[in-house]
Amino acid sequence: MQTHLKRILARLNAISPLPPTPTIVDIGAAQGVFLIACAREGYPAVGIEPSDEAREAGARLAELEGVQTRLLAGFAEDIPVESASVDVVHANQVIEHVRDAEAAFNEACRILKPGGVFWFSATSSVSPHQHEIDGFPLFGWYPLRLKRRVMEWVRVNKPHLIGYSNTPAINWLSPWGARRMLREAGFSRVYDRWDLRLSSEGGPKYRSVLRMIRLNWATKLAADVLVAECSYAAVK
8 A cells, every 4th residue: 555655646746746745635444554554654644434343443453553543434425624624635446436426526626725636546437347346247338327226236136246335336437527527526637547657657668558548539548448447636
C-alpha cells in the first residue's frame, strides 16, 4: 500500500501541485490499510467507513502496526468532513458500490480545497473484463439496467458469485459518463488513467505504449476495452 500511496500522490502532484504533507480523506476505508500507509508517511488522513465491524477491525490493525489512524462512520454520499478542508480525496474501488455516485462526486468536490484532487478507481462499462461477479461472460458490456437487476438477484440468490457482498457493483462508468458526472459535480479538470501515468514509471517499451495510447480518443478507448476497471483524477 505504501507503493500505491506514493504512486498516486506523484501522479496527482503532476496535475495539481500538492503541499508537502497533504491532508487526505479515504472514502470506503474498510480496515484502514491506506490510512496506515498515510500515517507512516506523516500525512494527516481520515477514513470514512460505514461498517462498524470494519472500523473496529481498523482500530485493532492500527494498534498492531503501531500507528494512529482516524476512521469515521459515514458514507460517500454524506462525508462528515468540513467543506474546502482537504487536499486529496481517495476512493479505491468504492464508487461502483455506492447508492448514489453523483452525490458521492458532489461530496468529494465539497470537502476539497480549491486545487485539491479527487482520485478514484471503479468498474468500467467499456471493458468486458471485470472482477465484480463470476459466471457472467462479458458482463461489463451488459446494459446498466440489466447489470443492476442481475446484481440484485445474485445478491439474494447466489451471493458467492459476488463474494457475499451486501453492496454489489451497481455503477459502471464510461469515459464520457465519468467526465460528465465529474464536471457536473463542480470539478474544473478531469484526467483519465492514461493521462495520469508518468513516463518515469516504466522503461522504453512502457513509454512507447503509453505514447500510442495517448494518441487520440480512439486509441484510449481501445486501451480501455482491453484493460479492466478505470481510474480518474478530478481537480477542483
